[in-house]
Amino acid sequence: MRLFADSIAQALAAQTGRPAAEFRIELPRDPALGDLAFPCFQLAKQLGKAPPALAAELAGAWKLEGITAQATGPFLNFRIDRQVLAERVVRTIEGEGVSYGCSREGAGQTVVIDYSSPNIAKPMHVGHLRSTIIGAALVRLHEQLGYRVVGINHIGDWGSQFGGLVVAIRRRGKQIDETNPVHGLLELYQWSKQQVESDPAFAAEAREAWRELESGREGEVRELWRHVTKVSLAGFEKTYRRLGIRHDLVRGESWYENMLQATFERVEKAGVVELSQGALVVTLGGVEKSLKETPCLLRQSDGTTLYATRDLAALFSRWEEFGFARALYVVGGEQKLHFRQLKGVLKRMSLDWEPRVEHIDFGLLLGPGRTKLASRKGAVLVLDDLLDEVVEEALRVVQEKNPEGANLAEIAEQVGIGAIVFNDLKRERIKDVLFDKQEILSFEGDTGPYLQYTHARLASILRKAEAASEGRAAPDWNGLGEAGGVLIALARYPDVVRSAAKNCEPSEVSQYLIQLAHELNNWYVGSRVLGQEPGITAARLALVRVSKSVIGNGLRVLGMAAPEQM
């Protein structure tokens, strides 16, 4: 949209002698009013004029090739000549192809994104889904803007519970079902927790194992812990592949174990710590009133470290290694206090890069009736099982809709995964997600499959055109039909990507794609593409081609496949 908004702002600037930045050009409430609009209220106030009078005055003196202006009350509405609009939008997108929406504004800067971060020895359950999907989308959004992105998987591989697990393996043997390693580990993990509670000898052995692990000594315990880590990661990898997730660095909490001492020293040197009931704390009331009652605990009275210690160590390490422009933590809203405390400590240390650290929080994933979806009577809703179930349903639908089609299993995988990803990204992050299986499996309305289906139909038109050798004529841009809504939407895409990245809000892309698909479906239901006069078909085909390109770009940014057939 900048394509047109910038030239309008410049024309208004030239006309009034004021800086172009003062003219914020927006979309009218009702598209029938115009393609773009300038509300005259603020400028009128500054000039001491009535807004409608100013709008009329500006409209009277308006002159810009291809764009007309009309005053409607206090608004100045612009309408772009349909031929100019079509030609410029289509040519721009055709020229840029898959990089339409990309820019270089982040070039030379690094964004570190911490996401997914499951715990070792437990399967990824639906609770990890949101961090994984949102984080991966943020990775791609920032890549689109030219940032160097470092995706980090901060896996939970440290803590006293691993003592118990090690002992469980010692007792029950190391053989873990290789085809389903995570389920096997989960069973061991649950057994070990149970043993720790019921068997004092086991508990003592577990404590001892944890002490040994933490001591850093090489030996049987460390060996077993490494084995558990390796097996777990291999299990996660399968799920990640299905979701198209790839981390640049896998650094668990253990990775920072030898930096903890330096972290204490650094914070102590800054003179912001104090002892409270034997524990080392940083009080935060001075930098943020609402944190008065909740200081950040860095060391327990027995000398051991805490979650906050390790996260602080990780943060220092990341700052030194990457000098990031942004460090994003894609972690649920339950941990909001933790990150506010972390940032509070940075503030107290007067580190000027504190604002670059952002907690990208998100709402809970809830079951029907807003009940907690986590683990029901010990039965964890394993992510892979959920993916399987949705893909199975997708296969049933795909077979029903398109019995003759090829690669149905592959398409079902794309549709099923797409449905889950889109369901997670279509609303604002902060909102809780209602995980209604019926809704996810319906594939109708504003869903991932709806977008993919729109994409597939566009692809189908292009295939037919190719087969019939249509669309070779010079396009007649006046023959597009009612395509204004589609064209305006297409022009907006780069703004949407920029804004979504800035706000860390993939839902902006989701909402945009829904709108674009609506416009598109609306348009081509009334404007047949093939078999028209050659110039008209050529123009419509071009619109189909660029629309498919933009929808495809958008879907991939969100982490969804863009199928050619469904």
Added chain:
RNA sequence: GCACCCGUAGCUCAGUUGGAUAGAGCAGCGGAUUUCUAAUCCGCCGGUCGCAGGUUCGACUCCUGCCGGGUGCGCCA
């Protein structure tokens, strides 16, 4: 008790950073099919934008106070 977040149609959500007559999807009702793939499209029904003040030319949007729901709150992660 304190802190933070959420509250828009029966349900799930948008609302372009304060602008024009508050919009979608689902559900319900009624239409469109010799289909460029109906996983689509069109129409109808449906609103005290939680409540009350305030700021402003203008408030769903900003401020204050309530109400309701959620999350969290020093030796867990």
